[in-house]
Amino acid sequence: MGAKEVWLRTDTADVRPYGLTGGRTEPALPLPPGTLLTVRAEAKPFTAAGPESTTVLRLCAQGPCSVAEIVGVLRECGVPVLAVKVLLSDLIDAGILDLVAAVPGAGSDPALLRQVLNGMRNAWPDARSYVSGGGHAAA
Incomplete structure (x- = not known):
């Protein structure tokens, strides 16, 4: 294994969330942990989905899913909480996810x-x- 492979495995952990959020550290919408989300019935096709977005859509397609549940699943993949909230906020803004009335x-x-x-x-x-x-x- 060369120096390049070692660098890729050790120094990129913080780059992925930065790329996922475009450098943003705050979601556009307040999303408390108990907020329920679901895939919008008339959602536009979403083709630019990365693995995180795909996971969110899969979870929310099964029925209303809380922000806390989504954060828990994506944290296991190494995605920080704020990055998950920014992603969820983006998916809501894009008309892909809906907030479910509590x-x-x-x-x-x-x-x-x-x-x-x-x-x-x-x-x-x-x-x-x-x-x-x-x-x-x-x-």
């Missing part, structure tokens, strides 16, 4: 929140001792 009070059902909390406690039983132990799991 239902007032959605997510505030105490029974549902209790179920989520219990599920989290079951999944991570030592989390409480980790937090109370100053950041180290109790032995």
Whole structure:
């Protein structure tokens, strides 16, 4: 492996998000994590899609998808949160994605929140001792 291949693998991690956003660091629209997005029914053909855009369109085509879910998937590919938000904002501006109106009070059902909390406690039983132990799991 030559010096060129090493450079390509180690020094380009920050270049891809810059190219994805055109250097912009703020989305044109405010996109809180709970914002739901879906592919617009009458969306224009979108041929200039890179792998990130393709992933977003695939996720949103399955039904409404939150900004947090999309960020989570693209973070696994190394795309920073703000770059994802800029991309989503661009797709909304291009008429590809639509914001789904949030239902007032959605997510505030105490029974549902209790179920989520219990599920989290079951999944991570030592989390409480980790937090109370100053950041180290109790032995």
